[in-house]
Amino acid sequence: MKLLNQHFRFVAYALALVALLDGTSACAADSTKDKAAPLPVGFRLGEFIVKDSRPVDNEKFTLEFELYALVDPGETERFAVAFAGLEHRVRDKVLTSVRLSPVELFEEPDLAGFRRRILLRLRRAVPELAIEAVLVTDFRMLRD
Numbered sequence: 001m002k003l004l005n006q007h008f009r010f011v012a013y014a015l016a017l018v019a020l021l022d023g024t025s026a027c028a029a030d031s032t033k034d035k036a037a038p039l040p041v042g043f044r045l046g047e048f049i050v051k052d053s054r055p056v057d058n059e060k061f062t063l064e065f066e067l068y069a070l071v072d073p074g075e076t077e078r079f080a081v082a083f084a085g086l087e088h089r090v091r092d093k094v095l096t097s098v099r100l101s102p103v104e105l106f107e108e109p110d111l112a113g114f115r116r117r118i119l120l121r122l123r124r125a126v127p128e129l130a131i132e133a134v135l136v137t138d139f140r141m142l143r144d
Contacts, residue, residue: 040071050098059143097118
């Protein structure tokens with residue numbers, strides 16, 4: 001009986017080891033696939049300080065943030081050349097997005113709605129830039 005119990009225990013350990021090795025090989029394949037995919041490149045679009053007054057809501061506030069665009073690695077050279085000529089237009093579209101956004105978007109923890117509005121406006125107004133995503137850093141909102 002002890003021999004049979006040890007045999008089952010051995011088989012159970014062997015099956016567990018095979019399952020574990022099979023899982024790690026799949027994980028290793030996934031991690032190599034992830035490493036092969038190139039990561040997007042970030043470009044600094046600028047530092048923004050926006051003072052906004054909304055008399056209907058009786059609110060005045062100042063927004064300060066830095067904005068970065070994520071671009072596909074294959075598009076970096078084309079983006080850099082195009083952005084050099086369109087920097088003022090991009091800045092204007094970002095400022096327009098900020099002024100048209102409701103205050104609730106600035107109070108979100110991840111600023112997802114705010115970033116989405118900026119991204120959509122930039123994609124529509126300046127399609128030659130091919131921006132994948134927009135990142136907001138050093139965000140600060142001061143109420144006056």
